Amino acid sequence: MMSPALFLLALITLVPFFSIIWMSFNDVSLMGGLAFEFSGLDNWQRVFTDPDIRSSWLISLVYFLATVGLEMVIGTVMALLVYSLTRGSNIIISLLLIPMFIAPVIVGLLGRFMLDPSHGLYAWLLNETGLFDGNILGSVGSAMVAVILMDVWEWTPLVALIVLAGLASVPEDTLEAAEMDGAKYGQKLLYIILPSISNILLVALLIRAMDAIRFFAIIFITTNGGPADSTKIIPIRLYDIAFRFFDLGYAAAVGITMLVFSIMVATAFTKLLKRQETSS
Amino acid sequence: MATLQLNNIVKDFGGTQVIKGVDLEVKDREFVVFVGPSGCGKSTLMRMIAGLESATSGDILIDGERINDVGPADRGLAMVFQSYALYPHMTVEDNMGFSLRLAKVPKAERREKVLAAARILQLEELLDRKPRALSGGQRQRVAIGRAIVRNPSIFLFDEPLSNLDAALRVQMRIELARLHEELDATMIYVTHDQIEAMTMADKIVVLQGGVVEQIGSPMALYHHPRNRFVAGFIGSPKMNFLGVEVRGADAEGVDVVLPGGDCRVPVEANGVSSGDTLTLGVRPEHLTLDDQGPLTGNILVIERLGGATTLYLENADSQWTLVADGDVAHRVHDQVRFSFDPACAHLFNGSGEALPHRHRHPLVAIDRKENRAPSA
Structure with missing residues (x-):
C-alpha cells in the first residue's frame, strides 16, 4: 500500500541526498556529458582550507548576527508597541505585515532601485544630508549594511507577529498582580513579560536563524556578493562554485557543510527550548 | 490598619x-x-x-x-x-x-x-x-x-x-x-x-x-x-415564594389567605390593605411537615443528605422546597401536609420590597468574630 508513496519520497529526497554525498567525493564535470571522477577527500580538504570559504563563513556570521539580532530586537519592540495600543491594532498589524508578503527578489529589486546612485531616493537623501556620498551598493561596508537592512525590513514583521502571539498569552492578572506589587512598566517587562515569552522568542529566533543561514535572494539580486566579495555570504559562494565555475563536486561538499551547520543550530535551539520548558 | x-x-x-x-x-x-x-x-x-x-x-x-x-x-x-x-x-x-x-x-x-x-x-x-x-x-x-x-x-x-x-x-x-x-x-x-x-x-x-x-x-x-x-439569594436551598391575597392588616401584622386557612404574619402593614396581592416568602428550613398543616403538596423529588432531607413538593398552583430532618420516611409521590411559623415568614409588596418585621431577630447584631470567641 505504502510503496508508491515511499518510492516517490525516495525519488525526490533520498536519491538527491545520497547522490550529493557521492558527488562530494568526486570531481564532477558537465562538459561532454555528466562525468564522475573519484577524487577521494580532495573536495573536503579544500572546504576546510580554502581562505575564500573561510571569509564567506565569517561574512555569513556577521550577516546572521546582524540581521537576526536586529530583527529580534526591533520585532519585539514593535510587538510591545502594537500590544499596548487600545484601538486600531488590527489595521496596524495588517500594515506592518506587508513587507513579509513581498518576494525577497522584489525586495532586492526595490532596494537596488532606491539605492541607485543616479536616481535612487535613499541614495539622494543620504547624499543631501551628507551622511553618505557615493555608490551605496558599490562600496565595501555600505553594501553590507544595505543588504542587512533590506533583510531586516522584510522579516522584522514576522518576528513581531510571533512575539505578538506570545504576548497575548501572558495572563492579564499576572501583570496586574505585578502592578499591585509595585512594578513599573520596565520591571514588568523584565521580570514578567520577557520571561513569560522567552519560549516564543526562541521559536522566532530559530525560524529566523534557519532562514538566515540559507539566505540568498536579496544579496543575489542587489550585489551578487560584491563589491570585492564583501557581501559574499556562504550561499552566494556556493552558487558561484556550482553555477559559475561548474565545480559541482566541490559545491556538493560546501552544500553539505551548510546542511550540517543548519542541523547543529536547530539542535541547539531545540535543546534550549526543552530546557526552558522543564525549568519553568 | x-x-x-x-x-x-x-x-x-x-x-x-x-x-x-x-x-x-x-x-x-x-x-x-x-x-x-x-x-x-x-x-x-x-x-x-x-x-x-x-x-x-x-x-x-x-x-x-x-x-x-x-x-x-x-x-x-x-x-x-x-x-x-x-x-x-x-x-x-x-x-x-x-x-x-x-x-x-x-x-x-x-x-x-x-x-x-x-x-x-x-x-x-x-x-x-x-x-x-x-x-x-x-x-x-x-x-x-x-x-x-x-x-x-x-x-x-x-x-x-x-x-x-x-x-x-x-x-x-x-x-x-x-x-x-x-x-x-x-x-x-x-x-x-x-x-x-x-x-x-x-x-x-x-x-x-x-x-x-x-x-x-x-x-x-x-x-x-x-x-x-x-x-432569594441568601440561604440555601432558596426561599419559597407564593403569591397571596391580603385579608386584613393592623398594627399587629398582616393577615393573608392561604389554601388551608388564614395566617397572620407579624410585619408592619406599611399601607397594605385588604384585597392587595403580596408575595409570601418562607425558607425551606422553616417549613415543617405537619399532618394538620394548612398547605399540601405532592413529593416530586427527595434528596437525602443524611442529617437533613430536602423535599421538592408541588401542588395545584405552586412549588415548594422543604428541608426536614434526616429520618423522614416519605416516598416520592406521597401527599404531605406542612406548615410554618408565621414569625419566620416574610411578605414582599408588588415592587419586591419586604414589609419590615415587627421584631428584630436577636442574633442580627452578632458578627462572625463573636460567633467563635466569647467577647471580653
Whole structure:
C-alpha cells in the first residue's frame, strides 16, 4: 500500500541526498556529458582550507548576527508597541505585515532601485544630508549594511507577529498582580513579560536563524556578493562554485557543510527550548 | 490598619453603567464580603478599590484620604486573584518576595519577611518550588502569602476559592477566617457563593446590576432581607415564594389567605390593605411537615443528605422546597401536609420590597468574630 508513496519520497529526497554525498567525493564535470571522477577527500580538504570559504563563513556570521539580532530586537519592540495600543491594532498589524508578503527578489529589486546612485531616493537623501556620498551598493561596508537592512525590513514583521502571539498569552492578572506589587512598566517587562515569552522568542529566533543561514535572494539580486566579495555570504559562494565555475563536486561538499551547520543550530535551539520548558 | 469609604461610586464602560452609585463604609479590621450573581459588578467594584480600574465618578477614601488618583501599588493594598496570578517562572520565595525586591528591601530582611509569612501559611517546605509544581490549594496559599508579605492595610480577595474543589474550599474557608483573626486586618472578599459570604463575613454587601441591594451582618440578611432578591439569594436551598391575597392588616401584622386557612404574619402593614396581592416568602428550613398543616403538596423529588432531607413538593398552583430532618420516611409521590411559623415568614409588596418585621431577630447584631470567641 505504502510503496508508491515511499518510492516517490525516495525519488525526490533520498536519491538527491545520497547522490550529493557521492558527488562530494568526486570531481564532477558537465562538459561532454555528466562525468564522475573519484577524487577521494580532495573536495573536503579544500572546504576546510580554502581562505575564500573561510571569509564567506565569517561574512555569513556577521550577516546572521546582524540581521537576526536586529530583527529580534526591533520585532519585539514593535510587538510591545502594537500590544499596548487600545484601538486600531488590527489595521496596524495588517500594515506592518506587508513587507513579509513581498518576494525577497522584489525586495532586492526595490532596494537596488532606491539605492541607485543616479536616481535612487535613499541614495539622494543620504547624499543631501551628507551622511553618505557615493555608490551605496558599490562600496565595501555600505553594501553590507544595505543588504542587512533590506533583510531586516522584510522579516522584522514576522518576528513581531510571533512575539505578538506570545504576548497575548501572558495572563492579564499576572501583570496586574505585578502592578499591585509595585512594578513599573520596565520591571514588568523584565521580570514578567520577557520571561513569560522567552519560549516564543526562541521559536522566532530559530525560524529566523534557519532562514538566515540559507539566505540568498536579496544579496543575489542587489550585489551578487560584491563589491570585492564583501557581501559574499556562504550561499552566494556556493552558487558561484556550482553555477559559475561548474565545480559541482566541490559545491556538493560546501552544500553539505551548510546542511550540517543548519542541523547543529536547530539542535541547539531545540535543546534550549526543552530546557526552558522543564525549568519553568 | 485601615478603614475604607466609598462615596457614590459610578463606573461607565463605554456608555454602559456597570456600577450605579455605590456607598459603603468598611470599618477597621472588618471582614466585608461582596456577593451577587455574575455580572453584578462586585469584581469591578473591587478592582476600583485596588486601583486596577478607575472610577468614573465618586470618591474612594482609605483612612479618610481620597485615593482615586493614587496608583495601585501606592494604595497600601494587596490583592489575591481568582487565578492566583503567580509569576510562573519564579520560585515560591521569589513570588512572595517580589514586592519587597521591587522596593529594594535588602535580601536578608526580605527572606525574613517571606519566611514569617510562609510560617503562617505552612509553606516553608515549598519555598524553592515553582508554581507549576504546586497543587491548587498550595498555589492559593502562595498567593495569600504574597499579599501578607506586603503587610497591606486592606486585603482584597477576588473569588479566591472558586478554582478549588469542594472539600478544599471548606478547608480554605476556615483557614481564611483563622487568618483574619491572626492578622487582624481589614479584608474585602468578592464571591458569588452565598455560603462563603455567610460563613466568613462580618458584613455582607449584596450587589445586583451595579446596585447595592442590602448591607448587613449575615444574620441580618438571613432574617431581615430588605427585598425579594436578597431573600432569594441568601440561604440555601432558596426561599419559597407564593403569591397571596391580603385579608386584613393592623398594627399587629398582616393577615393573608392561604389554601388551608388564614395566617397572620407579624410585619408592619406599611399601607397594605385588604384585597392587595403580596408575595409570601418562607425558607425551606422553616417549613415543617405537619399532618394538620394548612398547605399540601405532592413529593416530586427527595434528596437525602443524611442529617437533613430536602423535599421538592408541588401542588395545584405552586412549588415548594422543604428541608426536614434526616429520618423522614416519605416516598416520592406521597401527599404531605406542612406548615410554618408565621414569625419566620416574610411578605414582599408588588415592587419586591419586604414589609419590615415587627421584631428584630436577636442574633442580627452578632458578627462572625463573636460567633467563635466569647467577647471580653
